Amino acid sequence: MTPADLATLIHQAATGVLASRDLDTSVLPSKVVVERPRNPEHGDYATNVALQVAKKVGTNPRELATWLAEALATDAAIETAEIAGPGFINIRLAAAAQGAIVGKVLEEGANFGTSKRFADQRINLEFVSANPTGPIHLGGTRWAAVGDSLGRVLTAAGATVTREYYFNDHGGQIDRYSRSLVAAAKGEPTPEDGYGGDYIGEIAEAILTQQPDALTGSAEQVQETFRAIGVDMMFEHIRSSLHEFGTDFDVFFHENxxxxxxxxxxxxxxLKDNGNLYESEGAWWLRSTNFGDDKDRVVIKSDGQAAYIAGDIAYVKDKFDRGHNLCIYMLGADHHGYIARLKAAAAALGYDPEQVEVMIGQMVNLVRDGQAMRMSKRAGTVITLDDLVEAIGIDAARYSLIRSSVDSSLDIDLALWASQSSDNPVYYVQYGHARLCSLARKAAEVGVSIEGADLSLLTEDREGDLIRTMGEFPAVVNAAAELREPHRVARYAEELAGTFHRFYDTCQILPKSDETAAPIHSARLALAAATRQTLANALALVGVNAPERM
Known part of the structure; x- marks a missing residue:
């Protein structure tokens, strides 16, 4: 019985208790809270539902808790239900009900942890969206990892997710990029407002190799040649880097x-037709203050040229026109102003602004020998995705970026994440999975099978800890999806790995060389197999490999 199953049972019992005493059942929360007590001696789970509703139905919390505990104790899945404090109920599951969690994991396999919670959601998830003027920097790399993991989590929770990359290939930054390429091709200094770094020279050289007469023609023709070819080359480099990083997109959308x-x-x-665009001082303005923005925004400038927000407005409309009912934007730390702006754009177009969500990610620093690294020679000014992967590998790079909330800045200690020790979180989790795979191989060699295992034998404290930790996985996935926090899955994987290691060190799973296999060995092997499956499922949601050997 998972915590979710127990919450359903408690809700049903509470409904019956209240109804039998002619008390109002509508005051019950739609979802009963079930938590694991900090002290295991208090039971497997605890609920405060009696405290939540007692006053609303005009009774004493401890009295209501007593009625509810008596009702729960009659269920075969409950070993004990005891009152604590002002009205908490501490619950201990029967061995068979607890062991059923293991059976559930083994039965559902890779689907354990998935749900239909967001089955009605058609989500456009836009992330990374780096300008095609240089390699992806660390901020974009964080979104590449977190966005991909969030897409996996939302999909696991039942949503239909479109992963989208928005290429800003229109506007002034592209002009500066092409001028930088032309200067490099001519052997001239980088323009004052241009882009530096070895990659500019490399791309300029590649353009000349592809088109030897690229510098022939008028200045406008030359710049257009370098713009068209240079943007395509940078675009392909970005796509290739992301793919190697394990992040792929369903749609690459070009601003142009x-x-x-x-x-x-x-x-x-x-917007003109619905009155949400007005003319003033020769320009056209969005009435964005009517929809929560701090000021109205110029959409068409007085010279007739579209302002940057014009593309944003059209893009919002395009996303909804394609059938999405939720648009999530994952933007950098310098984009706080976009939250109100994008919601206002949606509202002005007639959409529900609550269907637009903007996540803001904070900065990432690489640390070596206690000092922050500031520059990549190839990129010129910033550390890139490729730099991080070269330093610590893809799995460590992804995991290090995902396991912390994007609301906080992040320092990545390169020595720690490159190490093969239990201090390295990704190594610790992957080692747990590899250890479980090794255990399965040894079991096959000695002839121990999980077939017909009696899971009610799993009554030791460490066994119970591991079972209950596994049982929390579906709730963790749902919370990660609901709160847009995939780091919860990574942290859960660490908790599960740690709980397994403690179980492994305490409980003899396979018979010793001079022992005959007993039912407890099959039961514990089944518990290990379920743990391996759950750990693999968690790592899959983070987008990190689950190795069988290390």
Missing amino acids: SLFESGAVERAVTT
Whole structure:
């Protein structure tokens, strides 16, 4: 019985208790809270539902808790239900009910932890979206890991997710990029507002190799040649780096297509027609203050050119027109102003602003020998995705970026994450999985099988700890999806690995060389197999390998 199953049982019991005494059952929360007590001696689980509703139905919390505990104790899945404090109920599961969690994991396999909780959600998840003017920096790399993991978590919770990358290939930054390439091709210094770094020279050289006469023609023709080829080359480098990092997208959306297709013009017309765009001082302004923004925004400048927000507005409209009912933007630390701006754009177009969510990720620093690293020679000014992967590997890079909340800045100690020790979180978790795989191989050699295992034999404290930790996995996945916090899954994997290691050190899983296999060995092997499956499922949601050998 998982915590979710127990919560359902408690809700049913509470409904019956209240109804039998002609008390209002509507005051019961839709979801009963079930938690593991800090002190295991207090039981397997605890609930405060009696404290929540007693006053609402006009009774004493301890009295209501007593009624409910008596009702729960009649269920075969409950060994004991005891009152504590002002009205808490401490619950201990029967051995068979606790062992059923192991059976559930083994039966569901890779599907354990999934649900239909967000089955009605069609989510557009936009992340990374780095400008095609240079390699992906550490901030973008954080989103590449976290965004991919969030997409996996939302999918596991039943949502239909479109992973989308928005290429900013329209505007001034592209002009500066092309001028930098032209200067490098000519052997001239980087323009004052241009892009530096070895990669600019490498791309310029590649363009000349591909098109030897690229510097021939007018200045405008030369810049256009370097722009078109240079953006494509950077685009391909970014896609390749992301793919090798384990992050792939369903849609690569080009900002320039919004202008070429007339989408910007159509969005502007929509806003003019519904009165949410007004003219002032020769420019057209969005009435964004009507929808929670701190000021109205210029959409069409006085010279007739579209402001940057014009593309954002058209893009919002495009996402909803494609059938999404929730749009999640994952943006960098310098984009706080976009939260109100994007919600206002959606509202002005007639959409529910609550269907637009903006996540802001904080900065990432690499630390070596206690000092923050500041520069990548190849990128010129920043540390890149490729730099991080080269330093610590893909699995460690992904895990290190995912296991902390994006709300806080992050320091990555390169020595720690490159080490093969239990201090390295990803190594600790992967070693746990490899150890479980080794155990399965040894079991096969000595002829111990999980077939027909009596899971009610799993009554030791360490066994119970491991079973209850496994049972929490579905709730962890749902919480990670609901709160948009995939780091919860990574932290859970560490907790599960640690609980397994303690179980392994305490309980003899396989018979010793001079022993005959007994039912307890099959039961413990089944528990280990279920742990291996759960750990593999958690690592899959983080996008990290679950090795069989290390």
